[in-house]
Amino acid sequence: MIAPTKPDLVTVNIDGKEIAVPKGTNVIEAARLVGVDVPHYCYHPKLTIVGNCRMCLIEMGMPAVDPATKTPILDPATGKPKINWIPRPQIGCGTNVSPGLHIRTQSPLVKDCREGVMEFLLINHPLDCPICDQAGECKLQEQATGYGRGYSRFVEQKNVKPKRTQLGPRVTLDDERCILCSRCIRFTKEIVKDDVLGFIDRGSHSTLTCYPGKQLANNYSLNTVDICPVGALTSTDFRFKMRVWFLKQTNSIDTESSVGANTVVWSREGTIYRITPRQNDGVNDTWMADSGRERYKQVRAAGRLTTVKVNGNDSSPQIAVNAALHFCKDGGVAVVGSGRSSVEEQWVTKKLADALKATTHLVSRVGPGDGLLVSADRNPNVRGALVTGLIATLPTAKLASLAAAIDAGQIKTVVSVGEDLADAGLTAAQLAKVTIVYLGTHANATSAAAKVVLPTLTVFEKSGTLVNQQFRIQKFTKAVPAPAGATDDLVVLAKLATAAGATVPAAELAAVWKAIATEVPALSTITYANLPETGLLLDATPWAALPFVEGESLHFKPAK
Amino acid sequence: MNLKSATLQKIDEVITHYPVKRSATLPLLHLIQEDIGHLPERTEEWVAAKLGLEPINVYEVITFYPMFRRKPIGRRHIKVCRTLSCALVGGYKTCAQFEQEFNTHRGEVSPDGEVTVDFVECLASCGTAPVVLIDDDLHENVDCAKAKSLSDQIKAEARVRSQESGVRSQEPESRIHT
Numbered sequence: 195m196i197a198p199t200k201p202d203l204v205t206v207n208i209d210g211k212e213i214a215v216p217k218g219t220n221v222i223e224a225a226r227l228v229g230v231d232v233p234h235y236c237y238h239p240k241l242t243i244v245g246n247c248r249m250c251l252i253e254m255g256m257p258a259v260d261p262a263t264k265t266p267i268l269d270p271a272t273g274k275p276k277i278n279w280i281p282r283p284q285i286g287c288g289t290n291v292s293p294g295l296h297i298r299t300q301s302p303l304v305k306d307c308r309e310g311v312m313e314f315l316l317i318n319h320p321l322d323c324p325i326c327d328q329a330g331e332c333k334l335q336e337q338a339t340g341y342g343r344g345y346s347r348f349v350e351q352k353n354v355k356p357k358r359t360q361l362g363p364r365v366t367l368d369d370e371r372c373i374l375c376s377r378c379i380r381f382t383k384e385i386v387k388d389d390v391l392g393f394i395d396r397g398s399h400s401t402l403t404c405y406p407g408k409q410l411a412n413n414y415s416l417n418t419v420d421i422c423p424v425g426a427l428t429s430t431d432f433r434f435k436m437r438v439w440f441l442k443q444t445n446s447i448d449t450e451s452s453v454g455a456n457t458v459v460w461s462r463e464g465t466i467y468r469i470t471p472r473q474n475d476g477v478n479d480t481w482m483a484d485s486g487r488e489r490y491k492q493v494r495a496a497g498r499l500t501t502v503k504v505n506g507n508d509s510s511p512q513i514a515v516n517a518a519l520h521f522c523k524d525g526g527v528a529v530v531g532s533g534r535s536s537v538e539e540q541w542v543t544k545k546l547a548d549a550l551k552a553t554t555h556l557v558s559r560v561g562p563g564d565g566l567l568v569s570a571d572r573n574p575n576v577r578g579a580l581v582t583g584l585i586a587t588l589p590t591a592k593l594a595s596l597a598a599a600i601d602a603g604q605i606k607t608v609v610s611v612g613e614d615l616a617d618a619g620l621t622a623a624q625l626a627k628v629t630i631v632y633l634g635t636h637a638n639a640t641s642a643a644a645k646v647v648l649p650t651l652t653v654f655e656k657s658g659t660l661v662n663q664q665f666r667i668q669k670f671t672k673a674v675p676a677p678a679g680a681t682d683d684l685v686v687l688a689k690l691a692t693a694a695g696a697t698v699p700a701a702e703l704a705a706v707w708k709a710i711a712t713e714v715p716a717l718s719t720i721t722y723a724n725l726p727e728t729g730l731l732l733d734a735t736p737w738a739a740l741p742f743v744e745g746e747s748l749h750f751k752p753a754k
Numbered sequence: 755m756n757l758k759s760a761t762l763q764k765i766d767e768v769i770t771h772y773p774v775k776r777s778a779t780l781p782l783l784h785l786i787q788e789d790i791g792h793l794p795e796r797t798e799e800w801v802a803a804k805l806g807l808e809p810i811n812v813y814e815v816i817t818f819y820p821m822f823r824r825k826p827i828g829r830r831h832i833k834v835c836r837t838l839s840c841a842l843v844g845g846y847k848t849c850a851q852f853e854q855e856f857n858t859h860r861g862e863v864s865p866d867g868e869v870t871v872d873f874v875e876c877l878a879s880c881g882t883a884p885v886v887l888i889d890d891d892l893h894e895n896v897d898c899a900k901a902k903s904l905s906d907q908i909k910a911e912a913r914v915r916s917q918e919s920g921v922r923s924q925e926p927e928s929r930i931h932t
Contacts, residue, residue, distance in 0.1 A: 389808040394817040405798075405810040 206295040221286035221297055222250055230299055233308065233337045235315075235423045236375035237287035240479050241384060247315075247375050249337065250286035251307040253298040255279035283307050308341040316346065318353045319424075320370045328425030330438040334373065355401055361391075362410035364430050364484055365419060372402050372426035378418035385481065386566070388412040402426065413564065416484045420470055431487075432468045441467060444673035445727060447660050448478075448486035449534060449653050451563075452571040452744060454662030455482040456728070459490065459654055459673040466490035466654060466674055474728045476749055477666065483567050492652055493674065497637040499649035500679030511648065511681060511689070518609070518631040518646045519693045526606035527552035528596055530613050531584045533559065533573025535683065536658025537667065538706045540575070541582040541714070542687040542698055543611055549694035552609070555596045556589035557618040560743050569663055569744040577661040580737050581716050588740055592619025600624045607631065611687070612650060614638040633686055649680040656682050657703060659725065661732065663744045668729035669722060755800050761789040765804070775805040779815050783822060792823040827870035828863045830908060833887040834896075836873040839880035844897060848884045849873060851898045855905035868912050 203214040208221075208228050215224045222232045223239065235247035255277040258267040269276040277296050283303060298304060316338060323329045355369035374393065379402075383389040390408045393400050404410050410418070419427045441460040446469070448455035455478035460468045469490055471482035502509045504517045529547040531540055533556055547554045556579055559572035579585045597620055599605045608615065609631045616625060616639035625643050632644035641647050655676040659669045676682070688701035699705040703722040711718050716732050734753075744752055757765075764785055769778045782801050787793055793816060798809040805812075816822050834840075834849040849860065852871045858864035860871055879885045882894035886901070893904060 390810055392810040392814045394814055396814070396818045405808070405813055408809075 204291050204293050204295075206291045206293075206297065208297045209299055215291055217291070219291050221252055221254070221289045221291065224291050225286070225297065225299060232286045232299055233333075233341055234287055235333055235337075235373060236377060238377050238380075238421055240481075241377060241380045241421075243287050244376055244380070245285045245288040247373065248285065248311045249308065249315075251283035251304060251311070252286045252289070253279055253301050253303055254284050254289060255296045255298075256292075257294045257296070305341075308337075309343045312338055312342040313347070315373050316342070317348050318370070319373065320352065322371075325434075326371065326425040327428045327433055327438075328371075328422070332425060333423035353399060355399070359403070360430070361404045361427070362415050365410050365415050366428050366430045366433055367402060368426050368428065369401050369403075371424050373424055374400050374402070375423060377421045377423070378402070378427055381414075381418055381421060382410065382412070385417075386412050386414045388414075391418075413483045413485055413568065414481060414566065416487055417471070417481050420480070429468065436462060436467045442673075444671050445472060446653065446670040446673060447574065447662075447668050448482055448489070448567075449574040449660070450483065450486045450489065450572065451561075451567075451569040452574055452576065452663040453478065453567050453569045453747060453750070454574055454660055454666065454668055454729075455486060455567050456668065457482060457486065461654075461673050464674045466493060472727075476728060477662065477664070477668075478567055478748065481567060481748075483564075485568065490654060492636070493654055495636065498677060498680075499634060499637055499641060499647060500677050501647075502649065502679070503644075503647040505645055511686070514646050514648055515686075515689045515693050518648075518690060521607045521629045521631060521645060522550050522552075522609070522694065524606060525551065526604060528555060528599065528605045528608045529553070530555045530557065530593070530596065530608060530610045530615065530618075531579060532557065532612045533571075533576040533579060533589070534653075535575060535578075535611055536656075536660060536670075537575065537578040537582060537717075538658050538703060538710070539611070539683045539687055540579050540584045541706070541710050542684060542691055542701075544582055544584040545696040545698050546609070546687055546691040546694060547584070549691055549696035550609075553596075553599065553605075554584055555593055556585050557593060557613045558589035558591050560591070563745045563747060565746060566748050569747055569750070571663065571743050574662070575660040577663070577665055577737070578659070578667075580740070581661055581665075581732065582710070582714060588742065594619075596620070597624055600627055603627075609690075610634070610640055610644075612683070613640070615640045616643075633683060635680070648686050650683040650686060651676050651680055655680075656684070657722070658684070659722065662729075663742070663747075663750055665732040665734040665737075666729040667717070667720065667725065667732055669725045669727075755786070755790075755794065755796065757786065757789050761785055769805070776807060776811075778805060779807070779812060783812075783816060787822060792826050794824075826863065828868050829912075830869045830889055831887075832869050832871045833874040833877070834871065835875070835877045835879075835883070835885050835887075837876035837880075839876075840884040843883045845884040847898055848886065848896050848901050851901035852886075852905060855902060855909075866912065868908060 202217040204217050205212055205214050206224055208225050208230055211228050213228050215227055222234055222237055225232045232250050234250040236244055258276040258278045260267055266275045357368055357370060359367040361367045379391045382391050390405050390410055394403050395401050416429055419429045440462050444459045446457045446459045448457050456472040456474040458470050458472045459466055469487045471478055471480055473480045502511050502514045504514050527550045529552045531543045531554055560570055561572050563570035605628055607629045612634045630644040631646040632641050633648045633650050634641055635650055635652050653670055654673045657672045659667050661667050685701040688698045691698045699709045707721045738753055765782055768781045769775055772778050786797060798812040801812045802809045832852055834845055836845050853859055856864035856869050858871060863870050877885050877887055884896050886893045886896045
């Protein structure tokens with residue numbers, strides 16, 4: 195990535211504190227840098243500025259200058275430059291810093307303004323916090339507490355508006371709660387380019403609505419729920435399921451494509467309730483696709499594998515590992531690794547393949563990219579397989595080379611790391627010709643055909659790292675405990691590799707990373723612990739010539 | 755939408771008056787309402803396609819202005835002022851008279867299809883209150899008696915028209931289907 199050029203800095207004074215901020219910064223962001231909160235609703239750093247909520251009103255002033263001599267006028271009482279304050283408040287979001295700008299965010303005028311704005315916003319807001327999903331993460335709640343007057347003077351009737359409009363398949367709108375900030379309208383228009391939301395009947399009865407006959411159905415619709423500062427837009431999936439303050443937040447990565455959007459997994463007592471995006475300005479800004487949010491459902495999906503099987507009978511992991519090795523002892527082994535495995539798992543898979551003198555393959559998953567946050571490569575970690583040396587070239591469609599080798603009778607045993615070989619392109623006849631050892635999370639045609647089945651974990655039940663399309667290595671963390679009977683992929687792979695005669699460190703991330711750092715030059719400076727939450731860009735030059743399938747997307751341009 | 759060719763010409767012309775097409779939204783809606791009498795279904799789509807917008811953008815504009823109508827009105831639009839001066843000297847009575855004459859209610863089409871009676875805000879002729887605007891013609895000092903005579907005039911014209919077109923079916927000017 196190209197380092198940003200050093201921006202011009204401008205010195206401003208916020209509540210008496212001097213700070214140098216980049217030119218073009220607005221007052222809300224400048225205040226954030228000195229730890230001052232300027233409350234706001236409509237302003238969002240990734241959207242255009244409209245200034246319609248009026249919550250971020252501040253006082254601003256400039257140093258007084260003598261008109262004749264152009265010299266600063268000093269205040270005789272203090273000896274400091276005199277400040278000419280503008281008598282009326284200004285909006286912070288729409289005010290960009292200029293040299294010498296003075297800002298007051300705590301003056302009596304600003305306090306009055308905030309109280310007034312809060313009072314107007316609350317006039318028609320229903321008091322349904324006790325049943326509102328947003329409660330606990332609601333800007334209106336927080337700022338009413340922080341900046342409101344504390345009691346209501348409103349004795350008239352509140353407006354009545356639609357209470358449960360289905361805006362689309364995944365978003366439900368409560369119009370009474372809407373404070374008309376227009377973030378959702380700007381998001382759909384500016385980021386997704388699917389302009390279907392708007393305000394109708396503007397006036398006392400302004401109502402957020404979707405154009406009649408259309409739906410908010412794009413694959414980014416749930417981001418409107420995230421950016422809604424109140425409880426107006428709610429996720430149909432999460433609605434009325436759980437109070438947010440009970441939920442544990444775990445940082446994770448969206449595994450639906452090689453974009454590697456940063457996410458937060460929200461869980462309670464081993465159950466995941468929702469997935470939301472986590473800000474990473476180098477990858478996904480503050481957005482993620484709806485399709486990635488559904489992925490937690492695989493944890494409790496039907497067909498989850500929880501029993502070790504050998505020849506169709508329940509077994510123990512150790513017996514299964516021995517049985518697997520027994521099938522591999524005569525040679526003719528192929529290891530099908532996975533672009534969905536973590537870097538650590540791929541590295542151990544490579545060790546296993548080397549010990550078995552096996553050929554290695556990777557399943558290719560290519561779909562249409564949407565140019566935003568779902569890329570054409572639906573494997574989250576093909577680049578990890580390249581970096582760890584599991585593969586040297588990009589995977590081909592339908593496991594063509596493996597299919598040919600099976601047809602030629604060179605392969606007797608296939609070890610599949612979480613990949614459904616039938617789905618990947620092998621025929622039933624080809625599957626019948628080989629003995630299959632399957633490590634995986636869910637039942638499928640391959641697990642049914644396998645002689646040995648070792649249940650493993652989903653991305654939510656383990657920790658590890660993935661390398662995205664930018665060659666950015668990012669870590670994900672275990673959010674919920676594994677189901678009984680399933681074992682961490684890394685542990686299973688390490689057991690297999692050790693039994694096959696490879697030297698593999700203890701199957702735990704710190705030990706594995708110590709070994710990876712000594713053996714993989716590209717990862718020599720990294721440990722799991724020191725990897726920043728926003729990831730680390732690796733040097734991509736060794737693989738620059740490979741024909742990667744991704745097209746342009748947010749924060750990513752394919753190499754020419 | 756069924757628009758007269760003259761309207762289509764005006765629409766294409768008025769778009770050129772603005773630096774960005776979007777600005778022509780209101781003029782286009784006015785022209786369509788003038789031609790058809792109201793803004794029929796799918797107006798949003800038609801205008802949006804014409805101006806390179808999304809239908810929701812046009813829908814927002816239409817719902818903001820109360821004078822855009824989404825339903826057909828009578829042959830004539832009787833607008834009775836109800837702002838202060840007219841209200842003080844009997845604007846409400848005038849309106850009631852019109853409603854009685856045509857056996858209708860404010861905002862509805864009369865059963866004979868001749869008129870729609872509506873209250874409007876100030877017509878800027880407070881000195882001659884109460885005032886009434888029938889289509890584009892201002893009528894001053896419209897008390898109940900004058901309201902009755904205006905109504906009789908409208909009914910008489912309606913009778914003449916129905917006799918003229920008694921046999922041949924009434925065919926409006928040629929319309930171009932778009």
